[in-house]
Amino acid sequence: MNSKRRALVSTTSSRSAVDVTDLISELLEGQSGPVHVSVPHTTCALILSEVDDELLSDYERLSSELLAPFEPFSHIRNDVPNASAHILSAMFGTAIVVFAESGVIDLGRYQRIVLLELDGPKDRTITILPLTAQESSGAH
């Protein structure tokens, strides 16, 4: 009973912050319990944050500027010098745990789930997996 589920997000620019909360809620399909939500990538991140247009643009700008003073880095696989994206991905992290109740995610008043694209545009996968064994509904 593998209950891994996936959603796809196509980002449209080099750095972008995208609210993916509703997308993840749809994936839950009524599930309850703790759920691990992650991106199986190394140049993007998944965070909890407030969301408004200004703050999303602030994440984008900061992601471009924070490590710029330390460039160039030596990692240039396939001629792509994206070490800053890798390092920021590790700093922000690529996974969170949320608790769902009948498919509704229990978040704080200002918390939303945000995908931080750090090396786009790219097609990104979001994976959700329950952290506890899922009981089959109605089986008892």
Added chain:
Amino acid sequence: MNSKRRALVSTTSSRSAVDVTDLISELLEGQSGPVHVSVPHTTCALILSEVDDELLSDYERLSSELLAPFEPFSHIRNDVPNASAHILSAMFGTAIVVFAESGVIDLGRYQRIVLLELDGPKDRTITILPLTAQESSGAH
């Protein structure tokens, strides 16, 4: 059987680092197993760290200074320009997983649980939720 528990911490300054390990231990009330500890906020963080007065003050100063060169940011909801607090909250993270054994948290020798206030003073909630189904003691 919702076993969500909460504690409140009132922070007293704009940036502060507060050892909340004992507070969380009290909340556990003898529980065992993996526990998700989080703050349902977007301008504070919850981390594992060594604790002494000097290090806590270092967190406070660094939190004020790390993103200062990139200010001003554009996020100013309710006339509060606190984008740096949001971004640092996402970088440090707002949740950890700890393992408890009869209410005692299994931490490394120097590890303590620290609440990082990044936009205080404010009243903050700490939430703990077990990651595995809790057996009712004595029911079998």
Added chain:
Amino acid sequence: MNSKRRALVSTTSSRSAVDVTDLISELLEGQSGPVHVSVPHTTCALILSEVDDELLSDYERLSSELLAPFEPFSHIRNDVPNASAHILSAMFGTAIVVFAESGVIDLGRYQRIVLLELDGPKDRTITILPLTAQESSGAH
């Protein structure tokens, strides 16, 4: 039935990034399910990252340089001024959750598990603990 397992890694320099994926896979010994992998330390980190020699050296250099402009910090326990290592440990984080299937870790195409030494050389412990109750194989 405590199924906590440990591996030891001896780091060889002040800052280093070490691929520990295979070491952790060996610890799993065929387990399935979500597993919490952590370092019970406060001056190193555990991250998911792509791995090549260039990127590992980039992590090492960035770890030395990112907080250097803010030094000196006030934390100097035992005459060791390692506050930068503590702060970076909290920023990168000391734990991840991975999913195993018969001992094979389900990672993204470029994801590896990397120990970031921020205050070495030191002997470091990696701890793994299952997040769900482990069924005893063959007992039913």
